[in-house]
Amino acid sequence: MNDRFTMRCPKCLSTGLERLPERVTNWGGLDIFALKCRNCGKVLYGDKVCQEEYDSQYDVWRKDAPTRRKAAEEAGRKRAAEAEITRRAAQAERDRRARKRREQEEERQRKERDNRAWVELNRRKQVERVVEPVPEVRICAWKDCDEPARSTSLYCSRNCSNKNARWRHKVRQQSDTVAA
Numbered sequence: 110m111n112d113r114f115t116m117r118c119p120k121c122l123s124t125g126l127e128r129l130p131e132r133v134t135n136w137g138g139l140d141i142f143a144l145k146c147r148n149c150g151k152v153l154y155g156d157k158v159c160q161e162e163y164d165s166q167y168d169v170w171r172k173d174a175p176t177r178r179k180a181a182e183e184a185g186r187k188r189a190a191e192a193e194i195t196r197r198a199a200q201a202e203r204d205r206r207a208r209k210r211r212e213q214e215e216e217r218q219r220k221e222r223d224n225r226a227w228v229e230l231n232r233r234k235q236v237e238r239v240v241e242p243v244p245e246v247r248i249c250a251w252k253d254c255d256e257p258a259r260s261t262s263l264y265c266s267r268n269c270s271n272k273n274a275r276w277r278h279k280v281r282q283q284s285d286t287v288a289a
């Protein structure tokens with residue numbers, strides 16, 4: 110805590126007090142010691158007056174020291190609390206960004222897994238079809254169906270197409286649950 114006493118002008122409270130140079134008066138004596146305020150021009154004449162003003166100001170200042178110290182401590186605590194709030198907010202923002210990156214990465218991996226599973230499923234089906242005894246007949250793409258597919262479709266019927274769609278949806282939901 111930077112807490113130093115400075116005498117002030119009793120009139121305007123400016124700290125710009127300067128000592129007037131001693132000079133020889135026109136009757137031959139020396140001017141007395143004097144302090145002049147650079148701000149308002151107020152002059153304190155004489156050692157005694159200057160000393161008394163100094164002492165009385167110093168006394169007030171000294172008695173006020175605990176209050177100043179308390180205020181300084183309070184200000185220090187407030188600064189520290191504000192710094193802590195700022196620090197926590199910054200940390201929360203960093204955490205939020207990291208969480209978002211993690212979620213995006215998990216979503217990307219999940220899609221990749223889905224795609225791989227789908228590709229793998231189709232590949233297996235194709236292999237199975239190749240080894241089927243009657244290869245010229247395309248079998249319905251629904252896994253639990255052995256009916257021949259219609260010439261314009263992967264499936265034998267609208268029903269199997271729907272079943273397959275529902276099954277894929279369910280598999281996807283399960284993989285979501287596992288990932289969560």
Ligand SMILES: [Zn+2]
Pocket residue numbers: 118119120121122123146147148149150151
């Ligand atoms: Zn002044």
Ligand SMILES: [Zn+2]
Pocket residue numbers: 249250251254255256264265266269
């Ligand atoms: Zn079918």
